Amino acid sequence: MRYIPHTNEEIQAMLKSVGLRSVEELFSSIPESLLLQKPLKLPPPLDEQTLLGQLESIAARNHTLPMNRSFLGGGVYRHYIPSTVSDLIRRSEFLTPYTPYQPEIAQGTLQLMFEFQTMVSEIYGMEVANSSLYDGSTALSEAILMAIRIGKNRKTVLLPESIHPEYTQVAKTILKSFDEHFVTLPITKEGTIERSSLNDYLNPDLACCVIPYPNFFGIVEDVRDIVEKIHQAGGLVIFSVTEPLSLGLFESPGALGADIVCGEGQSLGLSPSFGGPFAGFFATKQTFLRQMPGRLCGMTTDNKGKPGFVLTLSTREQHIRREKATSNICTNQALCATQITLYLTLLGKEGFKKLAQLNWQRTEYAKQKLSAIPGVTLPFPTSTTFNEFVIQLPKNADVVLKDLRIKNFDGGISLDHWYPNLDNAVLVNVTEWNGKEDMDAFANALKGSIQ
């Protein structure tokens, strides 16, 4: 039992000092009827070597293709993670402290939270950001809850069909009691928000409108007109960003008039890891600061006047305001936020821009290459996209994707079950992992699979 240090002699000595004769007596406060008489029915213990082997064989049941042979996106992106990131994040001093409630011995974590808050604010073009929420989907729910709090008597929540479908599902679960106030906004033939559908809701009941940016189809649209209409009606505009790298190239939500911006941070240095742990980004305007959920780190000084950092504004939080708190969040995603901070520090101002451009360039190539295949079309041909786009196949998408898998390609995500109107549509993602040869080989394979 290598993680339990006690020797038998020590156990006896300790029992003696607490005045007990046996280990069982430690549990004398538990009613006897509840004490287990038999061991748990669990597999027997394993030594490290055997254990590692077993876990490796379970992992081998995942048929994970090399990154460059995969074209899967949909809110989880395969970007290259520099070795510096993977190495430094494993330092004990990052992995094994708790929430920095005692700032004098947690300045490292706190300063990184402060740097993270700055980076998120900068990327989003917003005034203030928190130090992370669970992920992009739950952050959207928090954003809607926040907008409803700010709007007091306003209840209508506008959700375009082009939001990540699982994000919408999560919002509907968490905001069950507001369910009847959720309005789905339809999309145009170009995959953008249908503007005329807004008009019916520009009234004093409008709490907020959510804008996916880029949307689930990878489309980036100019939404200044929508923002203006929502603001005129007194509602708030929430931007939901699943691929923050897009903001290296496209205008920031802040510059477009966002009131709240939330989203996923995974693409900035975290591995896909079957969907988690990731980190939720969340930012807003200074005026709404006290309504913002999540932990905040603030700069201050110590008793000798030296600069330092502490958790602050905790009077919004659950441990002080209990049922009146801005949110129930306690544990957040600090380690993932640190990893993202590391990644962004390396990438820096120029790298962030250049990587975004690279992703765009390669994706444009893939778009052209795939849509040139006879039978393959682009359902939204004139839309601007970031590193993701939709293609339409002449055959059932699932059948084609299965065939591509046999050829060692993860060809994309079938959209049929989320968007029945988009027959045989596939969402294809391209990142810096997919070089020209990979894209060419993929196009060839696809050509074969649709025949």
Added chain:
Amino acid sequence: MSTPGTTGLVLEEGLSFAQSVKGRIGYSLPPSGVPENDPTAKLPKTLLRKTPATLPEISEVDTVRHFVRLSQQNYCKDVGLFPLGSCTMKYNPRITEEVSKIPGFANAHPLAMPEATQGSLQLIHELQQYLAEISGMDFVTCWPSAGSHGELTGMLMVRAYQTSKGNPRKKVIIPDSAHGTNPASAAICQYEVVTISSNKDGILTAEAVAGVMDEEVAALMVTNPNTLGIFEENIQEICDVVHKKGGLVYCDGANLNALLGIVKLGDAGVDLLHFNLHKTFSTPHGGGGPGAGPVGIKKKLEPFLPNPVIVKENSVYKLENRPQSIGRMKAYFGNFGMLVRAYTYIREFGPEGLRKISEMAVLNANYIRKALMGTYHLAYSRPSLHESVFSDKLQKDHGIKTLDIAKRLMDFGYHPPTIYFPLIVHGSLMIEPTESEPKDSLDQFIEAMKLIAKECEEKPDFVKAAPHTTFRGRLDEVKAAKELKLRWNP
């Protein structure tokens, strides 16, 4: 005046932004490899970003030093005792980190076809079964991201269950000793929180619950062992009282470290329970997360489990969406990387090992409790399990508060215990050593605590000015809240 690099270990480290030098790079990007295609020429100007995000421009070597220096300013479990009660900081085995990095897990894409991710689904499915066995529940869902997310999941299931019986009901009963997330989670589900008091022994009685229990109460939310480290010994009678009026019992299982292989709370009548995998089954807390908060339920709540549900059919794992489900709690599949670590932890210990964890966690806690009794005021006299709560009552006469004791502990090289929680103990100090601490480490901590008690009598002003030897002195939290500075400005 010393300059960096000339006085031994340098801990001073400015903000990365302030170190930025135009043109310095820490990245390496591949060439595009595709025909030249300039986005700034091709894309509509209105869509392009005008002001780039001001990220630091520093080299790789400076980045490495920045992070390493900052890391050295942190106290962490791997350097010593981290006796945070309720938060449960135990040793993180290295193997759990290792397995989470196996490419088959780390690179698995959540939207790949289920046939390509059978390994991940198998691991989650098995972990759900292990947790069900450990807690005595019928089913477990691994989707929630943290304890409080589990509470929310549970409360939504309570609501769905009560609605299916004809009335969602209005109230949730929560004891005054509860963690703040409990009332906050109930409130998000639009429940009105009814607070009840623990008795003088620090536990709930069936009579107190009966006093507020009626047909509008959807559930009682109770922590067991509670936040005083005491077993709620009336739990069975309490469950009966709640069930008789059609209510459900939700158990906050954040303190399960005391009960592994000792008690299954499901046997006591609990209907829903959440686990804090990052505490009980040791996953890195990373300075505040990530966590994982699976929820266990009894059979009658099964139809309401969050979607998707993993089912096993002839050794193939499938995803099922159920019509009465509360819906999806998070995109994709929970904090999978944390599930891998917890799974590994459970497999290494096995059934006897898990029991041993609780035995030693409780022994360690009682050892400290016994040794410090009399030196510090013990808030409750009931026997305690994995943690015990003291207060500053005996030190107050010298003008010393709990905060001062906590800060002084840092000078002795310890992370302080949890302070000012639970709220029902004035000036509380909640100590939880966990099973991973050797006796020597406990003895040294006890000695430090005793020395501090003595200092409180002999040189109180010195204690009040602590910490003295840390990288930063006492930080001004009032100033931080008054003169808000939440980001660096260019």
